Amino acid sequence: TIWYLYRDNLLPRHTKFVGYARTKQTISEVKEKCKKYMKVRPGEEEKLKEFWEANEYFAGSYDKRIDYEMLNQLISKFEKGPVANRIFYLAVPPTVFEDVTVNIRNACVSIKGFTRVIIEKPFGRDDESSDKLSGHLAGLFKEEQIYRIDHYLGKEMVQNLMTIRFANQIFSPSWNRENIASVLISFKEPFGTEGRGGYFDDFGIIR
Secondary structure, X not given: OHHHHHHOOOOOOOOOEEEEEOOXXXXXXXXXXXXXXXXXXXXXXXXXXXXXHOEEEEEOOOOOHHHHHHHHHHHHHOOOOOOEOEEEEEOOOHHHHHHHHHHHHHHOOOOEOOEEEEEEOOOOOOXXXXXXXXXXXXXXXXXXXXXXXXXXXXXXXXXXXXXXXXXXXXXXXXXXXXXXXXXXXXXXXXXXXXXXXXXXXXXXXXX
């Protein structure tokens, strides 16, 4: 997705992408793993080369501040201009949201621009954990710095439910709370949990 945005010139020109995870790997290994997903069209080879030159990778833990301080040093190396904004996209297990956001707040906020934090689903596992996470984030960032996203709600079938209901006379009179007890949406995908079974036991679409 980031490659498509870069390819279509939909990102600021001097955007730098820094991957951070626990896995010990090089940017070359990341590049190799991504190849089959990137759908590079003929004539885009030079653009792809530019894209990878804009990528870095750093391996660190979720809970050690020193790793985030080193991450901050790496990011700072690329912030040459008078303004440098940072967006942190957290595609991490909900159990480490608190550790990660505390360390970002303490060691990685931008000093030359804005800092934004994107929380990728799920936002807690029930009302209590969701409220707790909201309270935690409120103590670290202003509300306008936080963006919550559930990419399953971006699936076309989910987006089209309202259109299907109101654009079809057969459904409009009957699709309401008097006639429907529950809604079940199933997504069939050609792969399994791929090592993330423990995560799905407590969070996400299977639960």
